[in-house]
Every structure is written in C-alpha cells, then in structure tokens.
Amino acid sequence: MTTTPPTQDLDHSAADLLPPDPTQPQGQLPRTAPLIVGVAAVAAGALVGLILGSGLAVMVVLAWAVYAVAYPTWSAAVENRRKATDRLVTVLVWTAFGLAMIPLVSLILTVVIKGSRAISWHFLTSDQTGRALIEGTGGIFHALVGSMMVTVIAAVIAIPIGVLTAVWLVEYGKGSRLASVITFLVDVMTGIPSIVAGLFALAFFQIVLSDPLPRLAIGGGVALSLLMIPTVIRSVEEMLKLVPDDLREASYALGVPKWRTIVKVVLPTAVAGIVTGVTLSIARVAGETAPLLLIVGTAYTTNWNPFDGALATLPTFIYSALARTGNPQYGAAWSDQVWGAALVLIVIVMTLNVVARVIGAVFAPKAGR
Amino acid sequence: MSLALGTVPDPDTEADQAVDKEADMAKSIDVSDVNIYYGDFLAVEGVNMTIKARSVTAFIGPSGCGKSTFLRSLNRMHEVIPGARVEGKIVVDGQDLYEPGVDPVTVRRQIGMVFQRPNPFPTMSIYENVLAGMRLNAKKMSKSDADGIVERSLRGANLWNEVKDRLDKPGAGLSGGQQQRLCIARAIAVQPDVLLMDEPCSALDPISTSAIEDLIHELKTEFTIVIVTHNMQQAARVSDETGFFNLKATGEPGHLVEFNPTSKMFANPDDPATEAYISGRFG
Ligand SMILES: Nc1ncnc2c1ncn2[C@@H]1O[C@H](COP(=O)(O)OP(=O)(O)OP(=O)(O)O)[C@@H](O)[C@H]1O
Ligand SMILES: [Mg+2]
Numbered sequence: 001m002t003t004t005p006p007t008q009d010l011d012h013s014a015a016d017l018l019p020p021d022p023t024q025p026q027g028q029l030p031r032t033a034p035l036i037v038g039v040a041a042v043a044a045g046a047l048v049g050l051i052l053g054s055g056l057a058v059m060v061v062l063a064w065a066v067y068a069v070a071y072p073t074w075s076a077a078v079e080n081r082r083k084a085t086d087r088l089v090t091v092l093v094w095t096a097f098g099l100a101m102i103p104l105v106s107l108i109l110t111v112v113i114k115g116s117r118a119i120s121w122h123f124l125t126s127d128q129t130g131r132a133l134i135e136g137t138g139g140i141f142h143a144l145v146g147s148m149m150v151t152v153i154a155a156v157i158a159i160p161i162g163v164l165t166a167v168w169l170v171e172y173g174k175g176s177r178l179a180s181v182i183t184f185l186v187d188v189m190t191g192i193p194s195i196v197a198g199l200f201a202l203a204f205f206q207i208v209l210s211d212p213l214p215r216l217a218i219g220g221g222v223a224l225s226l227l228m229i230p231t232v233i234r235s236v237e238e239m240l241k242l243v244p245d246d247l248r249e250a251s252y253a254l255g256v257p258k259w260r261t262i263v264k265v266v267l268p269t270a271v272a273g274i275v276t277g278v279t280l281s282i283a284r285v286a287g288e289t290a291p292l293l294l295i296v297g298t299a300y301t302t303n304w305n306p307f308d309g310a311l312a313t314l315p316t317f318i319y320s321a322l323a324r325t326g327n328p329q330y331g332a333a334w335s336d337q338v339w340g341a342a343l344v345l346i347v348i349v350m351t352l353n354v355v356a357r358v359i360g361a362v363f364a365p366k367a368g369r
Numbered sequence: 370m371s372l373a374l375g376t377v378p379d380p381d382t383e384a385d386q387a388v389d390k391e392a393d394m395a396k397s398i399d400v401s402d403v404n405i406y407y408g409d410f411l412a413v414e415g416v417n418m419t420i421k422a423r424s425v426t427a428f429i430g431p432s433g434c435g436k437s438t439f440l441r442s443l444n445r446m447h448e449v450i451p452g453a454r455v456e457g458k459i460v461v462d463g464q465d466l467y468e469p470g471v472d473p474v475t476v477r478r479q480i481g482m483v484f485q486r487p488n489p490f491p492t493m494s495i496y497e498n499v500l501a502g503m504r505l506n507a508k509k510m511s512k513s514d515a516d517g518i519v520e521r522s523l524r525g526a527n528l529w530n531e532v533k534d535r536l537d538k539p540g541a542g543l544s545g546g547q548q549q550r551l552c553i554a555r556a557i558a559v560q561p562d563v564l565l566m567d568e569p570c571s572a573l574d575p576i577s578t579s580a581i582e583d584l585i586h587e588l589k590t591e592f593t594i595v596i597v598t599h600n601m602q603q604a605a606r607v608s609d610e611t612g613f614f615n616l617k618a619t620g621e622p623g624h625l626v627e628f629n630p631t632s633k634m635f636a637n638p639d640d641p642a643t644e645a646y647i648s649g650r651f652g
C-alpha cells in the first residue's frame with residue numbers, strides 16, 4: 001500500500017502489490033473512462049438507430065452492447081486482463097441491477113402519477129355511501145377503517161401465538177420430537193394459499209355462527225392471522241437463535257430462573273429483530289385480497305363493528321372498484337379511485353417497512369461508547 | 370494497588386463481620402465419585418476431592434481434560450446443555466447439590482460463576498450489568514443501596530476508576546478485559562458463598578491480571594474460590610490447593626490425577642505426570 005498514492009482508486013491498489021507482469025500492458029484508464037465510453041456508446045447507439053430508423057428501445061440496447069464491449073476492451077488494451085475482467089463484471093452487475101429496478105421504478109411511478117390525481121382530503125375521509133353504484137366520487141375511508149380493523153385483529157391473534165410458539169421451539173422444545181413436528185407443520189402452513197385460509201375462516205364461522213354466509217371483520221382477522229402466524233414464528237425463531245447461549249448461561253449463573261432469563265435477557269436482546277419481523281409480516285398481510293373477499297365481502301359504507309357485517313378493505317375496494325372502470329360514463333372516475341387506493345395501500349405498506357427498520361435500529365443492542 | 374471493597378471500615382467491625390461471615394458464608398465442597406456426561410460421552414470420570422472453605426483451589430491440566438466441565442458441574446450449570454448429566458455426590462454445607470429436591474436456581478445463587486469468555490448483557494448499561502443478579506430476579510432495593518453495591522463490586526473488580534464516569538453506557542462497549550472485570554463485578558455483586566472462575570484472566574493484560582489475583586486473595590477471606598487456569602505461575606501465586614486433571618489417553622475421559630496443597634504440588638508432586646505437566650514437558 002505504501003506505493004499507492006492516496007488519491008488512487010482503492011479498487012485497483014491490490015494490483016500494485018503484485019510484481020509487474022512483463023507480458024501485460026501496465027497502463028491505467030483515466031478516471032473518467034466510464035463516462036467517456038458511456039457518451040460514445042450513447043452516440044453510437046443513437047446514430048445507428050437513426051440510420052436504421054429504429055425505435056428508442058433498439059437504440060438503448062445498441063448503446064448498452066457498445067458499452068459492454070468497448071469498455072472492457074479498452075481496459076484490456078491499456079491495462080491488463082484482470083482489470084478488464086473486473087470492468088466487464090462490473091458492467092454486467094450494474095446491468096442486472098438496472099433490469100431488476102425497471103419494473104419496480106415503473107410500478108411506483110405509475111401508481112404515484114395516476115394515484116396522486118385521486119388523493120384529496122375528501123378521498124381519504126369519506127366513504128362511498130349513496131354514490132357507490134354511480135359516479136365514483138366518494139372516498140376510501142370505509143376501506144381504510146376496514147383494513148385497519150382486520151389487520152389489527154389478525155395481529156392480535158397471530159403475534160402472541162407466533163411469539164410464544166417460537167419461544168417454546170427455541171427455548172424449551174429444542175431437539176424434541178414435538179418441536180420437529182411443529183416446525184414441519186409451520187413449514188406446511190407457510191405454503192397454504194391465501195384463499196384456502198379464507199375458505200377455512202368462512203367454513204369456521206359458518207359452523208360457529210350457523211350462518212350460511214358469515215360476513216364479519218373477526219373472520220377476516222382469523223383468515224389473515226393464519227397467514228401471519230407461520231411468518232411470525234419463523235422470523236422470531238431466527239432472532240431467538242441469534243441470541244448467544246453465553247447470555248443465557250450468564251443469567252442462569254446469577255441464579256435467575258429460566259423463564260425470567262427468557263423474559264428479561266433473551267427477548268430484550270432479540271427485540272429489534274422480533275419487532276422488525278412482526279411488522280414486516282403485518283405489512284405482508286395488509287395487502288391480502290382473496291381471503292377477505294370470501295369472509296368480509298365488500299361494502300360501501302363504513303362499518304365500525306368488528307363482530308358483524310361486511311366491510312371494505314383497501315385491496316377488496318380496489319377489486320370491486322376495478323369492476324366499475326368499464327362504465328362508459330363514470331369509468332374514468334372509478335379508474336382514478338382504483339389508482340388512488342393502490343397508492344394509499346403502497347404508502348401504508350412502505351410506511352410499515354420503514355417503521356420496521358426504524359424500530360430495528362432503535363431497539364438494537366448498543367455497543368457504542 | 371488498593372483493592373479495598375468499598376470504604377474500609379474500622380478494624381473492629383471488620384473482624385466482627387468476618388466472624389459473622391464465617392457462620393453463614395464460605396462453604397466447603399465435598400466431591401465424591403463424580404462422573405460427568407455429555408449425552409453418552411463420558412467427559413470426566415471418578416472425581417473425589419474436598420474443596421476447603423475460604424481458600425483458593427486451582428484446577429490445571431491440558432486442554433480438553435474436563436476442567437471447565439467439572440467446574441460447571443459444581444453449580445449445576447453443566448445440565449443446561451441438552452443431554453448433559455452428572456453422577457455422584459457434590460455436597461455443600463451438608464446438602465447434596467444433586468439430590469432430587471434441590472433447585473438448581475438456588476444452587477446457582479449461592480455458587481457464582483465467571484466464564485472464560487466475557488459475556489456482559491448487551492441490552493444493559495454497565496450499572497445495570499453489575500446489578501443484573503438482583504434486577505433479573507426483581508429484587509427490590511433503594512437507589513443508594515444499588516449505588517453502593519455497584520461501586521463496591523466495581524472497585525472489587527478493579528474497574529471502578531475506568532468506568533465511574535460512564536456507568537450508564539452499554540457494557541458491551543468496554544474492551545474485552547474490561548468486560549471480563551465487569552463480569553467479575555456482576556458475580557460478586559450477589560455475594561455468593563462460592564465463586565467459580567473459568568480462566569478469568571485469559572483475556573486480560575498483566576496489570577488487570579494481577580489486579581484480579583489480588584482480588585482473589587481478598588475475596589478468599591469471605592468466599593470459597595475455585596479457579597481454572599492454564600497459567601502455572603498464576604496457580605502457584607493465587608491458590609492454596611491445586612487439582613491436576615489429565616486424560617488417560619486421547620478419547621478417554623478426563624480424571625483427577627492429583628489434588629494437593631499448591632506448595633507441595635509445585636515442589637514435589639506425588640504423580641510423575643503432574644511433574645511433567647508443571648515443568649512444561651507436555652500439555
Ligand atoms: N457442549 C459439549 N458437548 C459435548 N462435549 C463437550 C461439550 N463441551 C465440552 N465437551 C467435551 O468435554 C471434554 C472436556 O471439555 P472441557 O471444555 O471441560 O475441557 P477443558 O479442560 O475446560 O479445556 P480448556 O482448557 O481447553 O478449556 C472435551 O472432550 C470436550 O470435547
Ligand atoms: Mg475450559
């Protein structure tokens with residue numbers, strides 16, 4: 001490293017430690033090389049595209065191909081093979097990253113652009129009472145309330161069951177037959193299609209309420225909790241396994257009983273990961289549609305009663321509003337509503353993700369001084 | 370180097386306290402025919418010894434001969450490993466620790482332990498780490514009592530001066546050696562009768578090591594101390610009695626070869642294997 005001037009790119013400094021290979025060129029590309037090749041490639045792509053009279057897509061592909069060939073080739077000519085390979089792989093990695101980002105960015109842009117048109121105070125605070133079948137000028141308040149109610153019920157059922165099961169699996173049942181059976185069943189549960197969870201809730205409440213078509217928020221909560229429980233168990237289990245046995249032993253050696261050790265040492269040490277995992281599992285079920293259509297149905301008015309009556313949730317609202325976008329007169333208005341609700345749903349799920357990360361950072365054990 | 374535990378009381382009351390302590394603290398440990406297993410694997414076989422009260426007993430021996438395993442069986446920490454079990458009798462104060470009715474939690478409250486690797490609680494501050502033994506057991510105490518225990522324990526572990534200005538900072542933010550002394554402070558804060566130490570100085574610099582050795586000298590007036598060490602000089606310096614563990618052969622269980630007063634052990638041991646080990650000819 002002593003031979004490397006501090007301004008030089010660190011990525012390439014390792015090569016300076018190797019003895020110079022006389023068969024290889026020993027130059028160094030200028031720092032602006034990627035930019036130079038990039039401009040040249042874009043120019044070449046545009047030029048060829050114009051000559052052939054092809055569209056933008058062809059130009060982009062051409063420019064990319066020119067770049068992917070020219071940049072490593074230039075490097076091979078001036079530098080050495082190792083650096084040329086490095087640059088080629090760098091190009092490929094960025095390409096893969098760019099390709100992966102395209103659908104994500106395009107989805108978010110579309111939803112934001114189309115959805116923001118619908119967003120207003122009125123849209124967020126009024127429901128569809130009286131307007132439902134016609135003009136589509138109401139709001140999504142009823143769906144917000146419904147989504148919140150169903151998700152909260154699901155969380156209230158799933159979090160205690162999930163956390164306690166994970167605690168049992170890691171702290172008590174480790175290595176026992178029952179534990180491996182439960183782990184297997186949890187894996188099976190992870191694979192349950194969401195509509196089957198809906199069917200289960202439907203059948204369950206048909207029997208319990210002896211009602212051929214039960215419609216209630218609790219039912220939706222039960223269906224979603226079935227989907228949540230395995231993910232909660234899995235994530236909490238992983239987090240508890242990360243707590244070093246040293247800490248449990250330190251606690252036992254102080255004469256602390258096992259249950260206190262779990263409550264006061266193990267869980268607090270893992271709390272950041274647990275809360276993050278639980279929040280992400282909430283975010284996941286918040287967007288479920290199929291099971292909710294079966295057991296909570298759809299509605300146009302706000303229903304505050306979790307024990308009785310159909311209600312709308314954001315995903316089911318999107319589903320039912322979508323059916324009206326074909327209306328020749330009001331279709332456009334409904335279309336706005338769909339995009340608006342989609343935007344709100346994405347914002348809620350993203351907020352939950354951000355909250356999960358913030359909580360993770362806040363609760364993480366601190367090693368700072 | 371002063372290692373006074375808290376403020377030094379006048380000699381009279383100190384003597385009184387020492388007499389009181391003699392009555393209820395510091396217990397001898399009688400070990401007879403102890404076999405220790407990990408599942409089906411017999412790790413330590415046929416140990417008999419008497420660990421004297423208010424003295425320091427050192428265990429030496431080559432790596433893997435079961436010193437840690439035996440030490441952990443003395444406060445029933447061995448059994449927290451799934452499948453691990455102990456046969457035989459370990460009698461403290463007339464009570465066999467392995468009798469059916471005995472609660473391991475109670476045993477561990479009386480017989481504290483310091484581990485080879487420092488393991489402060491990462492979610493707790495330095496202050497809370499020292500008090501962990503009380504706090505985790507939800508023991509109520511006044512702020513001034515708590516402050517007193519924290520200061521006395523940290524002084525006892527020779528850590529007070531380094532951390533007194535940052536007691537509310539996380540314990541995991543200390544250096545390895547400081548963390549180990551924090552763990553010692555945590556163990557002595559609960560005032561156990563017996564203190565087990567598994568290579569407590571292996572992560573410490575010579576100054577902290579000698580501080581801990583001084584500390585061990587002080588503590589043995591009140592506690593029974595058992596220490597595992599790889600450092601012969603340390604065993605010779607701090608201990609009154611020494612036990613030498615060895616493997617009969619690789620794959621065979623570890624066993625106690627010789628148990629004698631340290632002075633005898635290091636001058637003219639009974640067993641030739643002990644002499645070979647101590648003089649550094651193997652292990
Ligand atoms: N958790 C465990 N499960 C199974 N076997 C173990 C376990 N811990 C230790 N052993 C085995 O028990 C034997 C004694 O190990 P122990 O840790 O007591 O040795 P030690 O004398 O403390 O060695 P060291 O000086 O290296 O710390 C070894 O053969 C070891 O492999
Ligand atoms: Mg050991």
